[in-house]
Amino acid sequence: MEEVQKLKKENKNRPYKSKQTLERVVIRLAGDSGDGMQLAGLKFTSASVMLGNDVSTFPDYPAEIRAPQGTLAGVSGFQIHFSSTEIYTPGDRLDTLVAMNPAALKVNIGDLKSNGILICDKDSFTPRTLAKAGYTSNPLEDDSLQNYRLFSVNITKFNKETVSKIEGMTGKQINLTRNFFALGLISWLYDRPLDTTIKWIKSKFKNRPNIVEANTNTLKAGYYFGETNEFLAIQYSVPKATMEPGLYRYISGTQALALGLATAAQLAKKELFFGAYPITPASDILHELVRLRGYGIKTFQAEDEIAAIGSIIGAAFGGSIGVTGTSGPGLALMSEALGLAVITELPIVLINVQRAGPSTGMPTKPEQSDLLQVLFGRNGESPLPVLAPQSPGDCFDLSIEAVRIAVKYMTPVVLLSDAYLANNIDPWKIPNLDDQSPIEVFHLTKSLESGNDRFTPYSRNEHLSRPYVLPGTKGLEHRIGGLEKEKITGDVSYDPLNHEEMVNLREQKISGIVKEFPLQEVYGPAEGDVLVLSWGSTHGAAHTASENLRNEGFSVANTNLRFINPLPSNLGDILGSFKRILIPEMNKGQLHLIIQARYSVRAKSLTKVQGKPFHVDEIEALIRKIIAGINHD
Amino acid sequence: MTDEENTLIPSPVLSPKDFDSGFDVRWCPGCGDYAILANLKRVLPTLGIPKENFVVVSGIGCSSRFPYYLDTYGMHTIHGRAPTIATGLKCSRPDLSVWVVTGDGDGLSIGGNHLMHAIRRNVDIKILLFNNQIYGLTKGQYSPTTKQSKRTKSSPTGSIDYPVNPISWALGAEATFIARTIFQYPDHMKEVLRRAAEHKGVSFVEIYQNCIIFNDGAFRYATDKEMRYDNIFELEHGKPMKFGRDQEKGIFLHGLTPKVINYKQAGFDETDLLHHNENAQESTLAFFLSRMRYPEFPEPIGIFRAIQKPTYNDLLDKQMEEAKKSVTKPLQDIINGEENWMVT
Numbered sequence: 018m019e020e021v022q023k024l025k026k027e028n029k030n031r032p033y034k035s036k037q038t039l040e041r042v043v044i045r046l047a048g049d050s051g052d053g054m055q056l057a058g059l060k061f062t063s064a065s066v067m068l069g070n071d072v073s074t075f076p077d078y079p080a081e082i083r084a085p086q087g088t089l090a091g092v093s094g095f096q097i098h099f100s101s102t103e104i105y106t107p108g109d110r111l112d113t114l115v116a117m118n119p120a121a122l123k124v125n126i127g128d129l130k131s132n133g134i135l136i137c138d139k140d141s142f143t144p145r146t147l148a149k150a151g152y153t154s155n156p157l158e159d160d161s162l163q164n165y166r167l168f169s170v171n172i173t174k175f176n177k178e179t180v181s182k183i184e185g186m187t188g189k190q191i192n193l194t195r196n197f198f199a200l201g202l203i204s205w206l207y208d209r210p211l212d213t214t215i216k217w218i219k220s221k222f223k224n225r226p227n228i229v230e231a232n233t234n235t236l237k238a239g240y241y242f243g244e245t246n247e248f249l250a251i252q253y254s255v256p257k258a259t260m261e262p263g264l265y266r267y268i269s270g271t272q273a274l275a276l277g278l279a280t281a282a283q284l285a286k287k288e289l290f291f292g293a294y295p296i297t298p299a300s301d302i303l304h305e306l307v308r309l310r311g312y313g314i315k316t317f318q319a320e321d322e323i324a325a326i327g328s329i330i331g332a333a334f335g336g337s338i339g340v341t342g343t344s345g346p347g348l349a350l351m352s353e354a355l356g357l358a359v360i361t362e363l364p365i366v367l368i369n370v371q372r373a374g375p376s377t378g379m380p381t382k383p384e385q386s387d388l389l390q391v392l393f394g395r396n397g398e399s400p401l402p403v404l405a406p407q408s409p410g411d412c413f414d415l416s417i418e419a420v421r422i423a424v425k426y427m428t429p430v431v432l433l434s435d436a437y438l439a440n441n442i443d444p445w446k447i448p449n450l451d452d453q454s455p456i457e458v459f460h461l462t463k464s465l466e467s468g469n470d471r472f473t474p475y476s477r478n479e480h481l482s483r484p485y486v487l488p489g490t491k492g493l494e495h496r497i498g499g500l501e502k503e504k505i506t507g508d509v510s511y512d513p514l515n516h517e518e519m520v521n522l523r524e525q526k527i528s529g530i531v532k533e534f535p536l537q538e539v540y541g542p543a544e545g546d547v548l549v550l551s552w553g554s555t556h557g558a559a560h561t562a563s564e565n566l567r568n569e570g571f572s573v574a575n576t577n578l579r580f581i582n583p584l585p586s587n588l589g590d591i592l593g594s595f596k597r598i599l600i601p602e603m604n605k606g607q608l609h610l611i612i613q614a615r616y617s618v619r620a621k622s623l624t625k626v627q628g629k630p631f632h633v634d635e636i637e638a639l640i641r642k643i644i645a646g647i648n649h650d
Numbered sequence: 651m652t653d654e655e656n657t658l659i660p661s662p663v664l665s666p667k668d669f670d671s672g673f674d675v676r677w678c679p680g681c682g683d684y685a686i687l688a689n690l691k692r693v694l695p696t697l698g699i700p701k702e703n704f705v706v707v708s709g710i711g712c713s714s715r716f717p718y719y720l721d722t723y724g725m726h727t728i729h730g731r732a733p734t735i736a737t738g739l740k741c742s743r744p745d746l747s748v749w750v751v752t753g754d755g756d757g758l759s760i761g762g763n764h765l766m767h768a769i770r771r772n773v774d775i776k777i778l779l780f781n782n783q784i785y786g787l788t789k790g791q792y793s794p795t796t797k798q799s800k801r802t803k804s805s806p807t808g809s810i811d812y813p814v815n816p817i818s819w820a821l822g823a824e825a826t827f828i829a830r831t832i833f834q835y836p837d838h839m840k841e842v843l844r845r846a847a848e849h850k851g852v853s854f855v856e857i858y859q860n861c862i863i864f865n866d867g868a869f870r871y872a873t874d875k876e877m878r879y880d881n882i883f884e885l886e887h888g889k890p891m892k893f894g895r896d897q898e899k900g901i902f903l904h905g906l907t908p909k910v911i912n913y914k915q916a917g918f919d920e921t922d923l924l925h926h927n928e929n930a931q932e933s934t935l936a937f938f939l940s941r942m943r944y945p946e947f948p949e950p951i952g953i954f955r956a957i958q959k960p961t962y963n964d965l966l967d968k969q970m971e972e973a974k975k976s977v978t979k980p981l982q983d984i985i986n987g988e989e990n991w992m993v994t
Contacts, residue, residue, distance in 0.1 A: 311977035327734025335742035498726025
């Protein structure tokens with residue numbers, strides 16, 4: 018603190034700092050998983066959204082709960098893309114990297130732009146930590162980092178000086194505030210105010226004044242250090258983005274799903290029964306929903322995924338909105354019961370937060386490789402609607418839509434999110450619940466057939482849905498189950514033609530859901546050279562890449578599928594209007610397979626299975642190549 | 651409350667016939683399941699529950715065809731998973747009387763996990779496990795309760811599996827109500843089913859059932875008119891454990907093992923015999939009884955255990971009510987979040 022105070026006193030003589038305005042910036046805070054990088058990143062994000070930037074973030078943390086300290090496996094990072102223009106991804110290459118230890122440097126340095134700003138905690142680069150990260154010499158002292166603008170700062174030392182004199186601070190607590198010194202420093206670097214963070218500290222630690230003082234002081238100390246030091250010569254600012262007027266917050270895909278489900282329960286005036294078994298990265302949905310129980314969400318932690326989906330089928334039979342959340346391996350376990358929901362025609366929603374597979378794969382890393390599993394991964398002809406949100410905020414809209422479709426069409430619905438969407442945090446224009454249309458659930462209470470006293474549970478309405486009758490309804494007692502049913506009566510039937518008709522009816526019912534979907538929208542020209550067809554969370558990178566090329570004058574359009582089964586009715590026409598189609602996806606070409614089979618079009622597949630979302634430049638590069646090919650023809 | 655509001659509308663008197671779904675029953679002629687169906691139809695109308703409030707959930711197997719033959723709500727689900735569906739249903743609709751019909755294969759093999767968890771949670775559902783010690787629907791393979799050395803289609807030289815003891819197993823899962831009955835004991839079964847229905851909490855009833863095709867005679871020792879007196883004894887709460895044609899034999903506690911003595915001959919009195927206590931909080935006695943197996947011992951039937959414990963569905967509803975009471979703001983405020991900002 019003394020040192021910083023001294024610097025502050027010398028403010029009159031403080032070095033000249035120039036100011037520079039940037040359109041957009043990507044930074045990443047990286048450290049050991051115990052270093053509080055996620056928290057510092059979130060607070061930086063808050064400050065940025067309060068300034069009016071468009072923001073997209075991506076937290077990246079280890080799968081291990083307590084990975085050994087200082088090792089490469091234990092590195093935790095938080096990436097923030099903030100901009101004065103609209104953005105759709107957390108960004109590709111880093112303008113600034115903050116590395117709190119050698120391991121964090123080693124894991125992340127490859128993503129830093131050449132000549133990018135690199136801030137390292139000099140004090141954490143000791144022979145022991147260097148060895149743990151596998152460095153044979155100190156990179157801060159050898160020439161290995163000369164491609165970057167390296168700033169070695171005594172973060173640990175300055176933080177300690179700032180907070181150690183505060184009463185009641187233990188050594189461990191002192192170390193835990195380092196992240197706020199770093200946050201203060203980059204807050205100065207990018208001209209972010211500290212007030213939102215200070216307000217948060219005060220409310221978070223309101224019963225622990227010494228912790229409030231420590232965090233606040235070191236945050237300020239970091240900021241003043243930025244202002245007064247001799248070597249950071251430029252302060253950057255990113256002006257406000259023009260955003261649609263309204264009330265905003267930032268939200269992760271997981272939070273949006275939970276709030277969407279609570280909203281769906283309210284819109285349907287029904288209890289929502291959420292039965293789930295813990296699995297990364299879907300468990301957080303359960304954690305969010307448990308906190309929303311007061312809003313009519315009953316949660317049940319089952320003994321496994323099979324029990325989870327069983328419980329929601331039972332709850333749906335009873336009249337609740339049955340919802341479960343899982344990830345790839347859990348989805349595999351749920352397949353049989355999903356088939357039961359198909360044949361019994363009960364409304365449930367299954368949220369699959371996709372992660373890298375097969376098997377356990379990489380549980381915390383995103384992939385889009387469960388598409389074929391949800392479309393075809395059940396025995397028999399077993400169609401069901403599949404929805405794929407394209408952004409964290411879209412998770413809110415599509416979870417409501419999933420419930421709406423399930424109860425209207427008496428069908429299980431799968432919502433395909435992924436680990437990236439789940440954790441990605443974006444600003445979100447908060448919807449007004451009064452603007453949402455109610456979800457109509459109709460329960461038959463007396464037999465529709467006149468003169469016939471036998472209720473027919475498999476008669477169908479104009480949407481081909483069978484009646485939704487709740488146990489407890491007098492006179493409509495009936496049995497449903499996994500055996501094939503005779504059309505209309507619902508009696509068990511092995512009749513060959515009846516089975517074929519029932520298979521067809523179930524298929525037609527799902528195909529008919531297409532009328533619920535909006536027409537597929539195309540960004541850019543309605544016809545032209547290249548169409549980039551993405552789905553789900555790949556939208557951000559695909560859209561940004563296409564837009565960049567459109568800005569350069571190329572004939573590139575893009576469209577993103579949020580409804581994958583059934584496919585939007587105008588998709589065939591759209592595909593026919595472009596010379597080339599490019600389908601980027603985080604798998605080995607699963608949508609590509611579907612599109613080529615369904616529309617007999619030739620499309621180029623761009624695949625990435627690294628447990629990481631696409632970089633914009635990866636998609637951009639391939640589009641350029643395709644355009645060059647067209648011009649060559 | 652006024653007197654008028656207090657007047658109960660008498661529910662129509664139901665009879666077994668009201669529970670007949672009208673479907674042709676497709677079990678093999680002579681199957682033990684017929685007797686169970688008939689007895690359940692005798693019990694259900696006597697419970698004071700409207701017919702439409704019964705739901706029977708089953709898995710896969712011969713026993714699991716059960717829901718089709720009862721004119722209640724029902725779901726014939728997938729192999730082993732009926733307890734999960736029943737759990738979700740009961741938690742969603744505590745007003746319903748939810749029954750699970752399962753078998754030794756469905757309930758103890760593929761569905762053993764779910765059955766255990768439904769039992770330990772004390773979900774207020776009634777589980778009937780038809781134990782015929784064989785896989786019937788898949789045509790005669792050995793099941794988890796098949797006796798060791800039994801020759802079956804999949805064990806032509808004798809099964810090497812050690813069988814599970816369903817009652818011991820249910821006790822391990824802390825079932826609050828456990829009983830055993832036999833398909834050819836109609837009045838006993840009726841009484842056991844009635845008690846199971848009236849128990850608040852999970853009820854686990856093992857029903858010995860004869861598969862006439864693939865395991866005929868597995869329970870002859872218990873059903874044969876000559877043999878049953880020596881091989882079966884009925885548990886009655888507070889009563890001494892005695893059996894035999896003239897009720898001349900009794901169960902004594904010898905250290906930690908049971909001992910059968912002709913107590914009349916030996917000059918003992920009824921009061922010297924082991925007495926049953928189905929309400930014992932500790933499951934020691936019930937477990938001790940569950941270990942008595944033919945041919946070494948006579949097998950107890952009746953209610954092994956009936957204790958009271960809050961049910962899962964009640965506890966869940968209580969938490970839900972508390973959560974609802976603690977709500978201070980509309981959902982819109984939760985959606986708006988703690989940190990938000992206006993863009994103008």
